[in-house]
Amino acid sequence: MNRIEKVFQNLHQHNEKAFVPYIMAGDGSLETLAEKITFLEKAGATAIEIGIPFSDPVADGPVIQQAGIRALEAGTTLRSVLAKVAEIRPIVHIPLIFMTYMNPIMAYGIGNFISEASKSGIDGLILPDVPLEEEEMIAPIADRAGIEIIRLVTLTSPLERISAIASKGKGFLYAVTVNGITGARKEFKDELGRHLEKVKDVSPIPVLAGFGISEPEHVKEMNQHCDGVIVGSKIIELFQSGELAKIEELIASSKIEEIKL
Amino acid sequence: MNAAYTLPDERGHFGEYGGRYVPETLMQAILELEEEYRKAQADEGFQEELQALLKDYVGRETPLYFAENLTKYTGGAKIYLKREDLNHTGAHKINNSLGQALLALRMGKRKVVAETGAGQHGVATATACALLNLECIIFMGEEDIKRQQLNVFRMELLGAKVVGVNSGSATLKDAVNEALRYWVTNVEDTHYILGSVMGPHPFPMIVRDFQSVIGNETKEQYHEKEGKLPDAVVACIGGGSNSMGMFYPFIKDESVRMIGVEAAGLGTDTEKHAASLTKGTPGVLHGALMYLLQDEHGQIQEAHSISAGLDYPGVGPEHSYLKDSGRAEYESITDDEALDALKLLCKMEGIIPALESSHAVAYALKLAPQMNKEEGLVVCLSGRGDKDVETVRARLGGNGE
Ligand SMILES: Cc1ncc(COP(=O)(O)O)c(C=O)c1O
Numbered sequence: 001m002n003r004i005e006k007v008f009q010n011l012h013q014h015n016e017k018a019f020v021p022y023i024m025a026g027d028g029s030l031e032t033l034a035e036k037i038t039f040l041e042k043a044g045a046t047a048i049e050i051g052i053p054f055s056d057p058v059a060d061g062p063v064i065q066q067a068g069i070r071a072l073e074a075g076t077t078l079r080s081v082l083a084k085v086a087e088i089r090p091i092v093h094i095p096l097i098f099m100t101y102m103n104p105i106m107a108y109g110i111g112n113f114i115s116e117a118s119k120s121g122i123d124g125l126i127l128p129d130v131p132l133e134e135e136e137m138i139a140p141i142a143d144r145a146g147i148e149i150i151r152l153v154t155l156t157s158p159l160e161r162i163s164a165i166a167s168k169g170k171g172f173l174y175a176v177t178v179n180g181i182t183g184a185r186k187e188f189k190d191e192l193g194r195h196l197e198k199v200k201d202v203s204p205i206p207v208l209a210g211f212g213i214s215e216p217e218h219v220k221e222m223n224q225h226c227d228g229v230i231v232g233s234k235i236i237e238l239f240q241s242g243e244l245a246k247i248e249e250l251i252a253s254s255k256i257e258e259i260k261l
Numbered sequence: 262m263n264a265a266y267t268l269p270d271e272r273g274h275f276g277e278y279g280g281r282y283v284p285e286t287l288m289q290a291i292l293e294l295e296e297e298y299r300k301a302q303a304d305e306g307f308q309e310e311l312q313a314l315l316k317d318y319v320g321r322e323t324p325l326y327f328a329e330n331l332t333k334y335t336g337g338a339k340i341y342l343k344r345e346d347l348n349h350t351g352a353h354k355i356n357n358s359l360g361q362a363l364l365a366l367r368m369g370k371r372k373v374v375a376e377t378g379a380g381q382h383g384v385a386t387a388t389a390c391a392l393l394n395l396e397c398i399i400f401m402g403e404e405d406i407k408r409q410q411l412n413v414f415r416m417e418l419l420g421a422k423v424v425g426v427n428s429g430s431a432t433l434k435d436a437v438n439e440a441l442r443y444w445v446t447n448v449e450d451t452h453y454i455l456g457s458v459m460g461p462h463p464f465p466m467i468v469r470d471f472q473s474v475i476g477n478e479t480k481e482q483y484h485e486k487e488g489k490l491p492d493a494v495v496a497c498i499g500g501g502s503n504s505m506g507m508f509y510p511f512i513k514d515e516s517v518r519m520i521g522v523e524a525a526g527l528g529t530d531t532e533k534h535a536a537s538l539t540k541g542t543p544g545v546l547h548g549a550l551m552y553l554l555q556d557e558h559g560q561i562q563e564a565h566s567i568s569a570g571l572d573y574p575g576v577g578p579e580h581s582y583l584k585d586s587g588r589a590e591y592e593s594i595t596d597d598e599a600l601d602a603l604k605l606l607c608k609m610e611g612i613i614p615a616l617e618s619s620h621a622v623a624y625a626l627k628l629a630p631q632m633n634k635e636e637g638l639v640v641c642l643s644g645r646g647d648k649d650v651e652t653v654r655a656r657l658g659g660n661g662e
Contacts, residue, residue: 061442165285
């Protein structure tokens with residue numbers, strides 16, 4: 001069983017929610033990656049999404065764009081991230097998930113990338129510019145290597161399509177909570193809770209909400225409707241400003257016990 | 262390549278190229294667009310409305326003009342110019358903008374977003390939106406805003422909102438990124454009028470089809486004048502829409518050479534060019550698999566050309582396919598060669614071509630002398646040069662010499 005499936009099984013048994021932070025590899029140099037990952041693990045992260053920078057990230061808002069630019073300026077490449085992750089893997093126990101765009105992977109060679117990511121101990125892969133219609137070129141190869149493709153469903157996906165997407169996955173389903181790109185939001189649509197519940201109804205795998213989540217209140221709110229959250233831009237900002245206690249607080253907000261009746 | 266050319270396939274692929282590499286949030290919108298487009302194609306009312314606008318509003322058909330002076334000067338094949346520069350708004354871009362604006366109306370979307378490089382597609386889209394009473398927002402790189410001040414003002418006069426883009430190289434590529442981000446955020450009431458044969462399926466097909474009026478007219482007009490098919494058609498390539506519109510009706514006529522001309526900037530042996538087909542490699546950008554200028558790590562590189570409309574580090578998926586299949590040929594022309602061609606066309610024929618189109622003219626000047634006098638070639642004169650006069654003056658120092 002893949003590491004992702006195992007942690008979710010474990011969470012389920014203990015009736016706990018997932019918290020998956022996103023960081024950009026190479027932001028503040030690759031040398032800080034191990035430090036950030038171990039900090040997040042210790043603070044209680046369920047798994048970690050590691051962004052690999054791309055020059056033209058169309059699904060990302062300003063914060064992740066800027067983090068990507070800093071990483072690229074520091075000379076970060078897919079190759080260097082793979083090597084660094086292989087080095088870190090022995091000291092980290094939670095699942096590590098790559099999030100990047102198709103082009104850096106194509107330039108590296110899809111087969112090579114998957115086999116080296118697998119050797120480095122990567123457990124999952126999120127590709128925001130590869131919908132169901134195009135995943136044939138990479139999903140079967142990832143599957144054979146034991147790397148789980150984490151698929152996204154959105155507010156615009158019809159329920160039938162959500163169901164088709166959810167049934168393909170084994171790890172978890174990434175439910176995008178806004179029409180838009182990554183980046184902290186203040187508020188969400190009123191119907192979001194109902195939408196997440198509908199997604200959960202049709203999904204055989206855990207459903208995590210992501211995009212825009214930035215406050216402990218958001219985390220608690222989302223967790224009433226799904227199995228956990230993914231937080232990106234806010235984590236990047238808090239690392240930038242050195243507010244590590246706030247990161248711990250954000251992660252801790254997902255551990256608060258279920259509201260007792 | 263033969264009578265069986267039916268690309269793209271039902272998944273929007275041209276061989277390995279094309280596809281729909283977009284965030285899931287956009288999938289529903291592009292599936293709906295495809296469905297609505299297929300209905301519109303079969304709808305006589307829609308076709309008649311578009312034809313009427315192309316005729317009475319755009320001024321089609323555009324002339325196929327025999328450039329006799331230029332032909333004598335080069336001393337080879339007859340050179341014809343397909344005068345897309347005579348369209349309303351001064352370029353071929355309006356053929357697509359109007360068609361897509363009508364599609365937006367059909368889909369009940371009253372807001373439109375678009376990207377622009379030189380400003381030509383932005384002006385054409387702002388024009389179509391003014392005519393059809395659609396709200397219009399245009400993303401444009403800050404670098405291009407500096408280069409094309411007047412076009413920014415034109416768009417604003419036409420009622421569009423122009424938003425400067427500062428990310429990346431602050432040119433066309435970044436304007437597309439920002440337009441896509443805007444579309445993801447506003448997809449429920451907004452249509453994206455993409456300006457070239459690029460982006461996710463069905464855009465490369467839709468834009469090609471709307472631009473095919475260029476090649477269809479050319480074929481008929483050439484036949485009227487010469488009683489046969491031209492031996493070659495030549496067009497410049499930014500994203501590839503005027504060229505695809507010229508080529509597509511000739512794809513099955515294998516005797517017709519189809520030659521696309523990319524911008525070589527300071528030279529294809531330097532790092533300052535926009536020759537994606539000549540020097541690039543396949544990759545995914547802006548929703549499609551196509552030839553791109555990228556480094557070994559898959560990071561997109563900046564393109565360079567004196568003409569803002571060719572300053573794009575990719576070329577639409579159908580051209581990528583036509584290159585690999587060998588059906589079309591791709592050449593490149595430097596900034597200096599394009600400027601020389603612009604000057605020559607001014608003096609010989611009294612036509613100021615757009616800098617983009619000057620690349621096609623420059624290649625025709627090389628090709629015609631290699632062909633014999635009984636043969637003929639058609640250059641797609643995709644736009645007029647008024648927008649470039651300031652750039653050209655800055656380069657030439659004002660005296661035109
Ligand atoms: C006059 C003119 N020609 C050509 C182009 C290049 O675009 P495409 O290759 O899509 O025709 C542009 C783009 O702005 C243009 O304005």
